Amino acid sequence: MSGIGSVKQLFNALIELGGGKKTSPQLLAQLDALGHPHIQLLNCGPAHGVLGLSREKLAQMRITPQDAAKMTLIRAGKLEPRLVSDSDFTPPKVLFNGKPRLLETLSQDERSALFEDHAAVWHPPEHAEVALHRGEHRAIQDYMSAAGQSRLINGFLRGEKPQNMGLKTPKDLHEFALLMISGLNALPSQSVVSMHTLPSKSPMFENMMRAARDGKPFQLDYFLSVTPLTQQQALDRHTPPNSSLGDTAILVHSNIAKDVSSVNQIYAQEKESIIPPYVSFKANAVQHPKANQPVLELIEYSRTKNDYSKPDSALNQGQH
DSSP: OOHHHHHHHHHHHHHHTGGGOSOOHHHHHHHHHTTOTTGGGTTSSOOOTTTOSOHHHHHHOOOOHHHHHTOHHHHTTSSOOOOSOOOTTSOOEEEETTEEEEGGGOOHHHHHHHHHOTTOEEOOTTOTTOOEEHHHHHHHHHHHHSTTHHHHHHHHHTTOOOSOOTTOOHHHHHHHHHHHHHHHHHSOEEEEEEEEEEOTTSHHHHHHHHHHHHTOOEEOOSOEEEEEOOHHHHHTTTSOTTGGGOSEEEEEEEEEEEEOGGGOSTTTTSOOEEEOTTOEEEEEEEOOTTOSSOEEEEEEOOOSHHHHOOOOOHHHHOOO
């Protein structure tokens, strides 16, 4: 089936099933019959349950420095600008108007001015054409380097109620997640085979296994940190490169992994990529002869819209 008739039937199928806001067997069957088995995973699939935005919108979102500077996360000082000295033995200071200032002496407007500064952008060493503004850069750094930050933000994105959020509120975590997504969207996408490891009793692993068993898409609702593999490591997947992180290897095939190694100041020698929380995977459980647990394989679904092609830089365009 092709042409206008096919498009009309597709729209009719989506309208009948509530605009495709939920993934149902009926919707999948109708889309399969129309030759569009995966279109609901991006363009008309369910919105992110916590962030409340469609996956397509999240995949194209960029936050301007002006909008970042208005966030309560920044104005309240819960996301700090880069310090002049990261030493534990000196009071934390920042440069403001060319002079070092103690963080606690900055007003809300002064904090906003620091993050809104168009000159305060960061370029990855290997991609000089990419620019992250201070809010995006700092959010990605904190995610990788601040103790407990990745666990906190990912639990929030999965809808969990953390026992202790520290100084951050749900609104702070929401803004932090959007800044991270915005920054990752600015980075070039990689086509990589990578590894993630999880304890076999963890809810995350059980959700992936359930998707593999039921044949349903695994919707990534949180940031997934992965280690890119060499070809030999991918073949030898029963021995993860960093087995201390978990006891079950997950092999991840993605075209949208973001290399953040150069952003990580503390562990700069580590090769690390992050997959944003809007990607959908097909989950396969493979029993490797040398593995005690099933080896999970996540294969990113094909997408429309040029595979989440990078939008024009919001730093230059002044738009989301």
